[in-house]
Structures are given as C-alpha cells and as structure tokens.
Amino acid sequence: xxxxxxxxxxxxxxxxxxxxxxxxxxxxxxxxxxxxxxxxxxxxxxxxxxxxxxxxxxxxxxxxxxxxxxxxxxxxxxxxxxxxxxxxxxxxxxxxxxxxxxxxxxxxxxxxxxxxxxxxxxxxxxxxxxxxxxxxxxxxxxxxxxxxxxxxxxxxxxxxxxxxxxxxxxxxxxxxxxxxxxxxxxxxxxxxxxxxxxxxxxxxxxxxxxxxxxxxxxxxxxxxxxxxxxxxxxxxxxxxxxxxxxxxxxxxxxxxxxxxxxxxxxxxxxxxxxxxxxxxxxxxxxxxxxxxxxxxxxxxxxxxxxxxxxxxxxxxxxxxxxxxxxxxxxxxxxxxxxxxxxxxxxxxxxxxxxxxxxxxxxxxxxxxxxxxxxxxxxxxxxxxxxxxxxxxxxxxxxxxxxx
Numbered sequence: 001x002x003x004x005x006x007x008x009x010x011x012x013x014x015x016x017x018x019x020x021x022x023x024x025x026x027x028x029x030x031x032x033x034x035x036x037x038x039x040x041x042x043x044x045x046x047x048x049x050x051x052x053x054x055x056x057x058x059x060x061x062x063x064x065x066x067x068x069x070x071x072x073x074x075x076x077x078x079x080x081x082x083x084x085x086x087x088x089x090x091x092x093x094x095x096x097x098x099x100x101x102x103x104x105x106x107x108x109x110x111x112x113x114x115x116x117x118x119x120x121x122x123x124x125x126x127x128x129x130x131x132x133x134x135x136x137x138x139x140x141x142x143x144x145x146x147x148x149x150x151x152x153x154x155x156x157x158x159x160x161x162x163x164x165x166x167x168x169x170x171x172x173x174x175x176x177x178x179x180x181x182x183x184x185x186x187x188x189x190x191x192x193x194x195x196x197x198x199x200x201x202x203x204x205x206x207x208x209x210x211x212x213x214x215x216x217x218x219x220x221x222x223x224x225x226x227x228x229x230x231x232x233x234x235x236x237x238x239x240x241x242x243x244x245x246x247x248x249x250x251x252x253x254x255x256x257x258x259x260x261x262x263x264x265x266x267x268x269x270x271x272x273x274x275x276x277x278x279x280x281x282x283x284x285x286x287x288x289x290x291x292x293x294x295x296x297x298x299x300x301x302x303x304x305x306x307x308x309x310x311x312x313x314x315x316x317x318x319x320x321x322x323x324x325x326x327x328x329x330x331x332x333x334x335x336x337x338x339x340x341x342x343x344x345x346x347x348x349x350x351x352x353x354x355x356x357x358x359x360x361x362x363x364x365x366x367x368x369x370x371x372x373x374x375x376x377x378x379x380x381x382x383x384x385x386x387x388x389x390x391x392x393x394x395x396x397x398x399x400x401x402x403x
Contacts, residue, residue, distance in 0.1 A: 001073070003030060003033050003034060003037070004030075006073055007026060007029055007030050007033065008278050009069055009277060009278060010029060010066070010069055010070070010073075010223065011026055011029065011223070012271055012278050012281075013062070013066075013225055013226055013271040014223060014225055014226065015198045015224060015227075016201070016224050017201070021205070025221055025223070025224075028221045029221045029223070032193065032221055036075075036192075042074055042075040042076040043070070043075040043076070043192040043193055044075075044078070044190060044192045044193070045067065045070045045075050045076065045077050045078070045191070045192065045193040045194075046077065046078035046079075046080050046185075046189055046191055046193075046194060046195070047063045047064070047066075047067055047079070047080065047194065047196060048080040048081075048082045048182060048185060048196075049079065049080065049081060049113055049117075050082035050086035051081060051082070051083075051086055051109035051110040051112075052086055052106075052109065055112070055116075055239075055246060055248060056113065056116045056117075056246075056247055056248075057237055057244040057245055057246050057247060058228060058237060058245040058246075058247060058273060058306075059227070059228040059230070059236070060247075061119075061120050061247065061273070062225050062226075062227075062228050062272045062273065063195045063196060063197065063225055064079075064117055064120040064121055065120055065272065065273060065275075066195045066223060066225060067079070067120075067121060067126075067195060068120055068121055068122070070193070071122050071125045071126070072122075075193075076125075076127070077121070077125065077126055077127065078126075078127040078128075078129055078189060079114065079117055079121060079126050079128050079129075080129050080131055080185060080189075081113065081114070081128065081129070081130045081131070082131055082182075083106055083107070083110060083130040083131060083132040084130075084131050084132045084135040084136060084181060085135075085178060085181050086106045086109075087103065088174055088175070088177055088178045088181065110130075114128055116247060116248065119247060119309070119310050120309065120310075129189075131181070131185050134185075134188040135181055135184065135185075138184070143180065146180045146184060146211065147180060149211060149214050150179075150180070150207070150210070152176075154206065155179070156171075158202055178203070179202060179203045179206070179207040180207065180211075182200075182203045182204075182207060182208065183203065183207030183208045183210065183211040183212075184211060185208075186208040186209075186211065186212055186220050187212055187217060190217060191208070191212070193220060193221045193222075193223060194220050194221075194222055195223045195225065196223075196225070197224070197225050197227055198224050198225065198226060198227055199227065201222075201224055204220070205222045208220055208222070209222070225272065226268060226271075226272060228272050228273065229243075229265050229268065230243025230244060230245075230389075231243045231244070231245060231257055231261055231388070231389050231390070232262070232389050232403050233261060233262035233264055233265035242387075242388050242389070243388070243389055245257045245258060247310050251307050251310075251315035251318065251319040252318075252319045252322050252323075254303075254306070254307050254310065254311070254319070255303050255304070255307045255316070255319035255320060255322075255323055256319075256323060256375040256376065256390075257390070258299070258302065258306055259299055259300065259303050259323060259375075260375060260390045261299065263295045263299070266295070266298060266302060267281075267285060269302060269306070270284065273309075274302060274305045274306060274309075275305065275309065276305065284298055300320060300323075303320070303323075304316045304317070304319075304320050307319055307320075323376075326376035336391070336399040336400060336401050337354065337399075337400055337401070338401045338402075339400050339401070339402050340403055341386055341389060341402050341403065344385070345385070345386050346382065346383050346384060346385060346386060347363075347367065347372065347379050347381070347382050347383075347384055347385075348360055348363045348364065348367075348382040348383065349386070350386050350392065350400075350402060351363040351382075351392075351394060354392075354400050356392075356394040356395075356398050356400060357394065363382060364382050366394060366395060367380065367381070367382045371394065371395050371396075372392070372393070372394050373392070373393045374387060374388070374390045374391070374392055374393075374402075375390040375391055386402070389402050389403050
C-alpha cells in the first residue's frame with residue numbers, strides 16, 4: 001500500500017465526534033507514516049486493556065483489529081495490560097464509580113486476555129507489557145507533577161462527571177487519577193500512535209498528548225474507533241445488556257448471533273470487525289443500494305468473514321451450512337413480530353407476553369416437547385432467564401424477533 005491507502009485503511013471506522021479533530025489526526029498520522037518510511041523504522045503503537053473480567057466479546061476486539069492492521073503494515077505493536085489502571089477503574093463510560101478490584105483478581109483476569117487477543121493479533125509480532133512496570137515506580141511527588149498539567153475544570157467538563165455532578169452523585173478523587181495514569185503509559189513507552197474507543201477520547205487526545213508534550217516528547221496520534229453496537233444494533237455491546245457476541249463460544253453460536261444483527265448495523269460491523277478493505281466494503285454497500293445484493297446474503301458474507309477470523313475458514317463454512325439448514329430450510333420468514341425484552345423476564349414470561357401460548361401450562365408443555373427454540377437452539381427450562389435477543393420459534397410456525 002502507498003501512504004494514502006494506509007491512511008484510508010487505518011482511519012476506517014474511526015469516530016472523533018468532531019470533523020476538525022478527525023482531520024487533524026488524519027494529517028498527523030500521514031506525517032508519522034511518511035517520517036517512519038523515510039527513517040526506515042516502525043511506528044510504536046499500543047492499546048491498553050484493563051482486565052476487569054475474564055471473557056472478551058466482539059466489542060473488545062475492535063481496537064485489536066486496528067492493532068492488527070498496524071502489524072500487517074510492519075509497525076511495532078504493544079498489547080498493554082492495565083494491571084495498575086484496572087486497580088483504579090476507568091470512569092470514561094460509566095455514570096458511577098467502578099468497583100475497585102484486588103491485585104489478585106486483576107492478575108487472574110489478565111491471564112485470559114492475551115490468550116484471547118491472539119485470535120486477532122499475530123503472536124509473533126506482539127509485545128505484551130504491563131503498566132505496573134512504570135506506574136508502580138511513581139512517587140507521590142511524581143503524581144503531583146503530572147497533575148500540575150491539568151485543571152479540575154477539565155475533568156468536570158466530561159459528560160460522565162458533569163452528569164453525576166448535576167445529579168448530586170459522588171465523584172471520587174481517585175477517578176481523576178485514571179487519565180493521568182493512562183497518559184503516563186504513552187510517555188513511558190514513547191508512543192507514536194495510541195488506539196482506543198471513542199469513550200477514551202479524553203484519556204488519549206487530552207491526557208496522553210498533553211503529558212508527552214510536557215515531558216519533551218512529540219504528542220501521539222490518537223486513533224479513536226467507533227463503539228460497536230450489540231446484536232440489537234442500538235446499544236453498546238455489553239454483557240450487562242445481554243447483546244454480546246462472545247468470542248469463545250464456538251463458530252455456530254458466533255455465526256448465528258451475527259446473523260441476528262439488524263441490517264442498519266451491518267455497515268458499522270463491516271468497518272469495525274472485518275478484515276475487508278475500504279474498497280471491498282464500498283462495493284458491498286453499492287451492491288446493496290443498487291439491489292443487486294440481498295441484505296441477507298450480505299449479512300451471511302459478513303458473518304462468515306468475522307467467524308473465520310476467530311475460528312478459521314473451515315469452521316466458518318460449517319457454521320454457515322448449519323445456519324442454512326436450521327433457518328432457511330425451515331422457512332423462517334423474513335418478516336415477523338418484534339418484542340422488546342424486559343429486564344428479568346423468563347422464557348415463559350416472553351412467550352406469554354407476546355401471545356405465543358394461551359397459558360403458562362401450554363408454554364411449559366411446548367418447552368417440554370422441545371418445541372421452543374432461540375436461533376435454532378432448543379430452550380429447555382421455562383423458568384430460566386431469557387438468554388439473549390434473537391429469533392424465538394414456538395412450535396412449527398410461530399416466530400418472534402426478540403430485541
């Protein structure tokens with residue numbers, strides 16, 4: 001790729017919330033790539049991951065996909081485990097303080113992160129580091145000097161903090177340390193490019209760049225990716241909302257969940273999750289607009305591509321064949337009633353609320369007879385919480401799209 005093609009690929013799927021900022025970061029990225037090419041050296045690129053849980057879903061892998069693009073272009077990538085930032089908890093996308101984890105829990109979670117990350121990243125080209133290496137060495141006076149570069153007003157202007165302030169909810173002092181700590185990560189690694197989701201805009205563009213400049217380094221280029229919506233196509237992919245696509249549950253499960261993503265979210269999934277070039281995505285979108293490609297076929301192509309990233313071509317092909325047998329050959333209709341899942345509802349609750357059975361006893365009877373399925377999988381306990389959004393089949397001919 002020439003420089004312009006690299007810039008187009010690396011800026012694909014980015015979201016800054018400000019056109020001028022995006023233009024500025026695009027220009028700075030182009031300059032860094034030109035300099036790196038002239039000096040015959042790789043750019044130093046990283047993204048940090050706080051191990052706050054053990055399992056990753058597709059939303060976590062968006063920044064990893066961007067790291068992989070830099071790897072494939074020959075740059076040096078660091079997968080940074082936030083062993084110390086996880087102890088504070090990132091307040092960026094939260095409307096209340098995160099619970100503080102123990103060092104033991106963070107270490108336990110970190111073990112699974114790198115293993116799962118290698119399903120996207122090239123293990124032979126990935127540096128794994130922990131920010132405890134340098135953050136554990138900072139003294140109180142060091143922290144004070146870092147803090148001198150920021151005002152309290154800068155932190156309070158952030159939406160999540162200002163909203164909590166308006167509601168009279170507490171903002172804890174330790175939450176303001178997070179941006180300083182993440183900014184210092186960039187300094188410690190002499191970072192050229194940092195990648196993060198749009199919820200990390202302040203930490204990367206303000207804190208990271210400002211600290212680097214204050215400490216005599218050239219400010220990094222921030223590659224800010226859009227946030228992936230979940231299988232509902234609207235809300236951010238999150239375990240708490242049940243709209244996730246886990247990366248460790250098998251090819252069939254992943255393919256089925258991707259096929260349940262609404263058409264309106266396909267473009268974002270293609271740009272954020274697939275390995276496709278901007279030109280390939282443009283072609284798919286033009287064919288959809290022209291009516292020469294059916295949305296179902298485009299989604300199947302997308303689901304196959306994403307599944308193959310995590311499970312390989314053979315398993316992705318098998319998953320597609322299983323999906324066709326389960327759904328298309330059973331003549332699941334394109335149009336069906338929709339139902340908005342309510343918190344705490346059981347399988348029987350949803351069946352009754354959507355009028356797919358006349359009574360609880362009838363609903364339980366259908367379940368006992370293996371007549372209730374979600375995305376082709378038999379549901380066996382009526383009193384169990386409804387598992388996730390998807391296509392619910394009750395009996396042979398009744399279908400419901402649960403959102």
